[in-house]
Amino acid sequence: MQQEADRIVQTLKSKGLRVTPQRFAVYANLLTRADHPTVEQILCDLNQNAPTSSQATVYTSLQTLRDAGLVREVLLDEGVCRYDANIVPHHHFRCKCCGEIEDIAWDQFQGIDLHQLRPGLKVDSYEVTVYGVCDRCDVE
Amino acid sequence: MQQEADRIVQTLKSKGLRVTPQRFAVYANLLTRADHPTVEQILCDLNQNAPTSSQATVYTSLQTLRDAGLVREVLLDEGVCRYDANIVPHHHFRCKCCGEIEDIAWDQFQGIDLHQLRPGLKVDSYEVTVYGVCDRCDVE
DNA sequence: CTTTGTGCAAACGATTTGCAGGATG
DNA sequence: CATCCTGCAAATCGTTTGCACAAAG
Numbered sequence: 001m002q003q004e005a006d007r008i009v010q011t012l013k014s015k016g017l018r019v020t021p022q023r024f025a026v027y028a029n030l031l032t033r034a035d036h037p038t039v040e041q042i043l044c045d046l047n048q049n050a051p052t053s054s055q056a057t058v059y060t061s062l063q064t065l066r067d068a069g070l071v072r073e074v075l076l077d078e079g080v081c082r083y084d085a086n087i088v089p090h091h092h093f094r095c096k097c098c099g100e101i102e103d104i105a106w107d108q109f110q111g112i113d114l115h116q117l118r119p120g121l122k123v124d125s126y127e128v129t130v131y132g133v134c135d136r137c138d139v140e
Numbered sequence: 141m142q143q144e145a146d147r148i149v150q151t152l153k154s155k156g157l158r159v160t161p162q163r164f165a166v167y168a169n170l171l172t173r174a175d176h177p178t179v180e181q182i183l184c185d186l187n188q189n190a191p192t193s194s195q196a197t198v199y200t201s202l203q204t205l206r207d208a209g210l211v212r213e214v215l216l217d218e219g220v221c222r223y224d225a226n227i228v229p230h231h232h233f234r235c236k237c238c239g240e241i242e243d244i245a246w247d248q249f250q251g252i253d254l255h256q257l258r259p260g261l262k263v264d265s266y267e268v269t270v271y272g273v274c275d276r277c278d279v280e
Numbered sequence: 281c282t283t284t285g286t287g288c289a290a291a292c293g294a295t296t297t298g299c300a301g302g303a304t305g
Numbered sequence: 306c307a308t309c310c311t312g313c314a315a316a317t318c319g320t321t322t323g324c325a326c327a328a329a330g
Contacts, residue, residue: 018304020310039294054312059295061310075217079320080294093261104257111251112268117244120275121233128252128268135260158329160285179319194287199320201285219295220319 004028015068022053026061027070027085036074036082036101074101076129091128097137104130144168155208162193166201167210167225176214176222176241214241216269231268237277244270 008028012019025046030037037045039058046052053061062083065071074082076094082101091104114123148168152159165186170177177185179198186192193201202223205211214222216234222241231244254263 018309020304022311056296056313057311063296064310073217075215077213077215093257096264102261108256109252111253112249113251114270116248117233117270120278121242121270121272122274122278123270123272124236125272126268126270128266130254130257130261130263130266132261132263132265134262138260138262158284160329162286196288196321197286203321204285 011070015070017064017068022057023061023064025052026058027065030065030071030083030085033085034103036084038080038082040080042083076101089125089127091130093130093132093134095134095137096131097133100134100136102134104128151210155210157204157208162197163201163204165192166198167205170205170211170223170225173225174243176224178220178222180220182223216241229265229267231270233270233272233274235274235277236271237273240274240276242274244268 005024005028008024008031009019012023012027017023026042029042029045039055039062042062043053043055043058046058062071066073066083069087071083071085072087074084074092076082076092078099086103089106091106091109093102093104094100095102109128112126112128114126117123145164145168148164148171149159152163152167157163166182169182169185179195179202182202183193183195183198186198202211206213206223209227211223211225212227214224214232216222216232218239226243229246231246231249233242233244234240235242249268252266252268254266257263
């Protein structure tokens with residue numbers, strides 16, 4: 001996956017960010033994951049084999065990547081911040097049981113008419129969060 | 141507002157909760173507010189004139205009220221928990237600028253078809269969060 | 281009088297920050 | 306070689322908890 005690595009390096013540089021091993025690792029890790037990991041999960045993942053990055057660095061890396069628009073935070077109803085390298089707008093499904101977060105394609109929900117909001121509110125973005133139970137938890 | 145007070149007392153009792161001055165004050169305060177205050181805001185409000193309730197008590201009162209289904213938590217993209225005595229389902233608008241949260245009536249958004257979700261997901265609830273700038277911040 | 285709530289302070293978990301040394305462009 | 310990043314530890318912030326005392330039913 002040399003190509004992949006190069007692309008990541010290019011992406012980082014294009015945002016004016018220095019390419020450090022830690023920052024690279026955080027972003028690369030996030031890109032390969034489909035879930036929405038917490039800082040702790042990322043940290044464990046990175047340091048699983050060899051020590052790669054300290055906790056504080058993961059925090060600041062994520063902050064930098066967020067400011068650069070490469071990742072976004074997902075904050076649902078728990079006390080932790082999750083991160084997502086999927087920048088394309090999408091909705092979320094959250095399992096009340098296992099806490100997993102699953103993406104819902106943007107065009108899944110049609111017919112949301114923001115023009116009916118009261119005048120005076122300038123809309124930047126919106127998203128739908130669905131709460132429920134996923135099939136992995138719903139075993140009877 | 142003796143009637144109002146009586147109604148609050150009745151509501152608390154009907155949930156099997158003891159009526160204490162602190163718990164009453166927290167719930168009453170929340171009922172009169174249209175915004176979605178944080179614990180800190182509630183605490184300041186209550187103790188503005190005379191000391192009414194300690195911080196820990198506000199936390200546990202809110203927890204109790206939440207368990208009883210009288211208030212609900214609202215957690216948007218900040219690190220704090222906000223509370224809402226409006227139990228009727230509704231959506232939220234969040235001003236990126238001042239942080240204020242405004243309710244959006246439930247029937248404002250039609251046509252959200254949850255049946256199109258992939259089979260296996262059991263939906264309990266959902267809500268739309270709209271991000272933008274409110275008119276108070278959008279002064280040019 | 282039994283049960284439950286309050287208040288304080290200490291504990292806690294997630295995140296931020298200050299600073300000295302190290303790596304990047 | 307100037308600038309920015311890392312790592313550590315201490316600090317901070319919101320929230321929870323243990324415990325002795327007080328109040329509610």
